[in-house]
Every structure is written in C-alpha cells, then in structure tokens.
Amino acid sequence: MDSKLRLIQQSLNTRYSEWIREALDDLPDNFTITDPSISGHPIVFASRGFLKMSRYSREEVIGQNGKIFQGPKTNPRTVMEIREAIREERGVEVSLLNYRKDGTPFWMLFHMRPVFGKEDGRVIHFVAVQVPISTKQRRNGGVSLSEDGSGLNEVVFGSCRKEVDSDSLLELRRVLSLDSGSKVLDIEETCKASDFEERRAATAFNNILSVLTHCSELTGRLVCGKRCSVPGAGYVSSSLNISLGRIKQSFVLIDPHLPDMLIVYASDAFLRLTGYDRHEVLGHNFRVLNGVDTDTSTLHQIKESIQTEQACTVRILSYRKDKSSFWNCLHLSPVRNASGKIAYFVGVQIEDDCKNRDGHGLSPEMRQLSAVGAVKVAVRTSSISAGSSKS
Structure with missing residues (x-):
C-alpha cells in the first residue's frame, strides 16, 4: 500500500506546484480528482466539501475509487455511462444516487471532465464535481413529500401545525410512506438537477481547472481542459x-x-x-x-x-x-x-x-x-x- 500511496502523492506533486493541495482545499466545492494511470483509477484528491457531504475522512477516500460511494439502488446504467465517458476521454453529466459512509442515500449531479497534458494531449486526471440535488418533491394524494418530510408540516398542516401533536405527525408520515411503497426519499426514480445546479457544477469545474492550470504553469508541465494537441503514436488511452x-x-x-x-x-x-x-x-x-x-x-x-x-x-x-x-x-x-x-x-x-x-x-x-x-x-x-x- 505504501508504494501505491507514493504514486498517489506523485500524481499531483510531479505535475503541479507544491501548494496544489492547499489551493484546491480553499475551493468551497464538492469534488474529487482521479488518476487513470494508476492501478484502479484511484482518487488522488478529495475536497473538504466532498468529505463533509459524504461523511468520509480523507484517509478513507484517497486511494479508493468511486465504487465505495455506490449502493444497492445506484443505477448500473448510470455507472456504465460514466465508465463509457472515461473510456472515450470525454465529459459526462448525470444524476447519480450515491451513499454516505453511514449508508444513507442521496441524489447528486455528477459532472466529470478530463484534464489534458498540454504537451502531448494525454489525459492526466479526471475532475468529478458533485452537486447535491435539492430535495425532490413527490406527490402522494395531494401531499408533497420531501427528503426530510418537511413538506408534511407546511402543506398538510399549514398554520395549524402547532395544534397537531408530534405523534400524529409521525403516524401520518409513516402511513404515507407505506402507501407510496418506498422510503420517503424516492430513490427509485431518477432525480433531475435544476438549471441552477447544472450551472453551479460547470462553474465549479472551471474554478478547479483554473487552479490546476495556474499550478501547472509554475512547474512548466501545463494542463488544459481541452485536448491542446493530437496524441501521437505513443499515446495510451x-x-x-x-x-x-x-x-x-x-x-x-x-x-x-x-x-x-x-x-x-x-x-x-x-x-x-x-x-x-x-x-x-x-x-x-x-x-x-x-x-x-x-x-x-x-x-x-x-x-x-x-x-x-x-x-x-x-x-x-x-x-x-x-x-x-x-x-x-x-x-x-x-x-x-x-x-x-x-x-x-x-x-x-x-x-x-x-x-x-x-x-x-x-x-x-x-x-x-x-x-x-x-x-x-x-x-x-x-x-x-x-x-x-x-x-
């Protein structure tokens, strides 16, 4: 494991300046950076926002790949779509159901793009931005349920909610949940991100790329968000x-x-x-x-x-x-x-x-x-x- 950790450290150290991790940590976004040249295509950097969202520690994430965030309800077709994008070395944006460390599922917008070496057009890293999709509303007999069940408080009880005891509220939540045939959080249907969330993901990637580009300029091993040169005969996809x-x-x-x-x-x-x-x-x-x-x-x-x-x-x-x-x-x-x-x-x-x-x-x-x-x-x-x- 020590040798793999050394390769993971080198993944950023040999391409970017020595303060690359500090610069990336200053960004508020949820994202990971992976290196396809290392066995297993592991995560080589995870932002503070991502760690807070997933509830994993950095030590638990670095060296792993995205499989650890998948669970029983993660759509395998969506995972295959991501793998296909990696194979074709292109970007992809999908709604993805992931799981936190404690096993709770959550929907997010997964926005991934490759980062290329400017000198030879090789893919150096993949940057994956994860934007949580705002609570999905679901209709149940005229009642709107949200991930935390708060829709019941506002829509059903309105201004009279203070007059209803908590036991009644919990019972109604239980009945509606059973009637729906699934958990209050709908994980059977794909959540669609809003335009705002899509713009937020694109902006986050551009901010990350700006940091990577700047830190690569300091070492002379430049990277860019688009393939700047056609890979030669020695290119390995x-x-x-x-x-x-x-x-x-x-x-x-x-x-x-x-x-x-x-x-x-x-x-x-x-x-x-x-x-x-x-x-x-x-x-x-x-x-x-x-x-x-x-x-x-x-x-x-x-x-x-x-x-x-x-x-x-x-x-x-x-x-x-x-x-x-x-x-x-x-x-x-x-x-x-x-x-x-x-x-x-x-x-x-x-x-x-x-x-x-x-x-x-x-x-x-x-x-x-x-x-x-x-x-x-x-x-x-x-x-x-x-x-x-x-x-």
Whole structure:
C-alpha cells in the first residue's frame, strides 16, 4: 500500500506546484480528482466539501475509487455511462444516487471532465464535481413529500401545525410512506438537477481547472481542459491505462513505431522494482535500466527480436534509479491490435533473486506468459472499443 500511496502523492506533486493541495482545499466545492494511470483509477484528491457531504475522512477516500460511494439502488446504467465517458476521454453529466459512509442515500449531479497534458494531449486526471440535488418533491394524494418530510408540516398542516401533536405527525408520515411503497426519499426514480445546479457544477469545474492550470504553469508541465494537441503514436488511452493497471506484474509497453522505441506505459510493479517515478520512465527508451556492466550482446538480442517481431527471453543485468543492480529475467513479446498489426512490445521483468513460484504456485515463466496474455487482451479490447466508438 505504501508504494501505491507514493504514486498517489506523485500524481499531483510531479505535475503541479507544491501548494496544489492547499489551493484546491480553499475551493468551497464538492469534488474529487482521479488518476487513470494508476492501478484502479484511484482518487488522488478529495475536497473538504466532498468529505463533509459524504461523511468520509480523507484517509478513507484517497486511494479508493468511486465504487465505495455506490449502493444497492445506484443505477448500473448510470455507472456504465460514466465508465463509457472515461473510456472515450470525454465529459459526462448525470444524476447519480450515491451513499454516505453511514449508508444513507442521496441524489447528486455528477459532472466529470478530463484534464489534458498540454504537451502531448494525454489525459492526466479526471475532475468529478458533485452537486447535491435539492430535495425532490413527490406527490402522494395531494401531499408533497420531501427528503426530510418537511413538506408534511407546511402543506398538510399549514398554520395549524402547532395544534397537531408530534405523534400524529409521525403516524401520518409513516402511513404515507407505506402507501407510496418506498422510503420517503424516492430513490427509485431518477432525480433531475435544476438549471441552477447544472450551472453551479460547470462553474465549479472551471474554478478547479483554473487552479490546476495556474499550478501547472509554475512547474512548466501545463494542463488544459481541452485536448491542446493530437496524441501521437505513443499515446495510451485512459481506458487502456485502466485495463493495464489491473495487471499486477512488473512490465512496460514499448511503442516500436516511435523513434527510439519509447516506453509508453509502466506498471506500478515496475516502478516499485526499479525505484523510478512514472514520469521519469514514460517517453524514455528501455536503456534507462542499462548500466556499466549491462551486456551489450544481450541488448543486441533484444533489439533484433523487436526488428524481427519475435518474442525473446533473456537474463540481463539492469540498474535501478539508485544505481543498484539486479539480474532481470526479461520476457519481450509483440502485442497486436484487433486488426492484427503490432501495436506494442511488452517487456515483463522478474528479478532473478525472486525467481521462484509465487503464492499461486506459478513459475516465473508462467507468470510472465500470464502477464503477456493479459496485456494482449487489454490492447485488443481497447482497439476494438476505439474502432466501434468512431464508427
């Protein structure tokens, strides 16, 4: 967990200035920021307003994803709509039934948009603004019920409500609730946000983006709310990032179509093994792991396998960021997209000192082949989805 928390910290620290969290905390809005490049697409920031609304602590939220706020009555179609927007790297605005920490449901307007890196057009983060939808009114035999039941006091009893004892009021609430066949808070029907709530969500996102933009200008790693440049051949989509993040092995994706065959994806396990931060690896050649005693003939064998589009397995001396060396059992394999063309090469690393069976009884070779298979499925599925969304 420590390594994942380190990645979560780096998610903001490597892109924005050091006071980014303080600046975001000054905003009054309810929102979360997630990072699709980290395994599980976790929350990397949650505002004070959001924590107050959901009744979770920051420690309970950071590192989790939106699933923890869903419950038995959360509409799965709405969740799928959000996932589809993430896959297509676009904004989405839906009414969503979420649950607080104590299990109470509440309707909110969920307004999510991607934030892009200005230099390469990649999705850096998703910002999700949550605006509580004002109490929904529901008619029951001429009586309007609200989430807290206050409609009974005003509409039924009016100015005479002081003459009615509290037991009668509670009994009437109970009868009307039973008659409706559901709780006083209607969670069966989708709540629609008002125009004011929609404007409030859009304004909140613009305020958040303004803070992110300003803090990115201070580091020179600029972000923007719209894709400022067309992603190049080495671009890995958010949906593929999320799919690859579920694979627990140490591996990298190399794009053979880029000059110098650059790394375009590095798994969390690879970062733990080598000690590098993600931004120190992406956009660099695999030579980043080479050192003074790395065997050149083995490097030539790796290069030759890429040129001939063949898989290979080698044992090579690699170096971590701190310059310590380790024997790297590297398996390299081509990865094809849905049309059968080679899209990437995947390199799966297992440290030689750890060359034994894992907790599931799998040999290192089987673990490598398992990781390669999972990567191939993720890439193929992503390319099929991308093709269908364009058609």
